[in-house]
Amino acid sequence: MSETNLATRPTVPTGTDHDSTEPLHLAVIAGSVRDQRMSRAVAEWAAFRAATGAVEVDLIDCAEAGLPDDGALRPGGSEASTVAGRLDAADAFVIVTPEYNHSYPAGLKRLIDWHYREWMFKPATILSYGVQGGLLAAEHLRGVFAELHVVTTRRGVGLSRPWEQLGPAGFQPPAATGAAFDAALHELAWWATTLRTARRDRPYAR
Numbered sequence: 168m169s170e171t172n173l174a175t176r177p178t179v180p181t182g183t184d185h186d187s188t189e190p191l192h193l194a195v196i197a198g199s200v201r202d203q204r205m206s207r208a209v210a211e212w213a214a215f216r217a218a219t220g221a222v223e224v225d226l227i228d229c230a231e232a233g234l235p236d237d238g239a240l241r242p243g244g245s246e247a248s249t250v251a252g253r254l255d256a257a258d259a260f261v262i263v264t265p266e267y268n269h270s271y272p273a274g275l276k277r278l279i280d281w282h283y284r285e286w287m288f289k290p291a292t293i294l295s296y297g298v299q300g301g302l303l304a305a306e307h308l309r310g311v312f313a314e315l316h317v318v319t320t321r322r323g324v325g326l327s328r329p330w331e332q333l334g335p336a337g338f339q340p341p342a343a344t345g346a347a348f349d350a351a352l353h354e355l356a357w358w359a360t361t362l363r364t365a366r367r368d369r370p371y372a373r
């Protein structure tokens with residue numbers, strides 16, 4: 168991690184404080200697969216920002232997910248992907264997504280569709296980006312996740328032209344962006360703790 172990133176890291180508990188002794192397991196998902204993709208740098212920033220003693224972070228990169236061929240895709244669960252166990256272990260997700268043609272990328276949709284129970288009854292915060300914040304990608308994701316019983320947090324972050332904040336040390340946004348992300352993480356931590364307890368004590372039955 169760069170010194171700059173260390174300097175901008177919050178020194179007080181922010182979004183990730185919660186009332187459980189068990190660390191929260193947060194999966195940060197880099198949602199694009201292009202060779203020169205921005206999502207990896209943004210996801211690395213988000214993962215560093217979210218990681219505290221109370222939060223264990225796993226960065227899952229769509230470009231490295233190694234999903235099976237779509238010919239084998241089935242509704243409600245297919246053969247296990249190489250990242251199924253890591254998604255299953257997560258209590259919460261941060262989805263880092265660009266906007267492609269007013270939606271989110273096909274690679275991210277494949278990651279979503281290749282899993283089912285790994286997503287269910289968990290919360291997600293959307294960190295979108297594009298020319299104007301990638302908000303159409305974020306709103307499309309909300310509808311898709313609703314189908315999977317994923318609660319998307321009210322707060323998210325929409326980054327406008329984040330490539331202009333990409334330097335040798337990675338993605339380096341202004342302090343206000345970090346504060347907005349911390350606020351979203353705070354909400355995400357509440358949902359993560361609440362839904363983890365609910366999944367354990369009151370498993371959903373149709």
Ligand SMILES: Cc1cc2nc3c(=O)[nH]c(=O)nc-3n(C[C@H](O)[C@H](O)[C@H](O)COP(=O)(O)O)c2cc1C
Nearest residue numbers: 199201203204205206265266267268269297298299
């Ligand atoms: C296929 C494609 C479609 C795009 N469509 C949009 C768009 O609809 N709105 C937008 O703001 N940016 C759009 N962009 C620009 C992306 O926001 C920008 O290239 C961004 O860096 C892509 O994320 P990535 O680098 O992680 O792949 C598009 C980029 C690509 C490659």
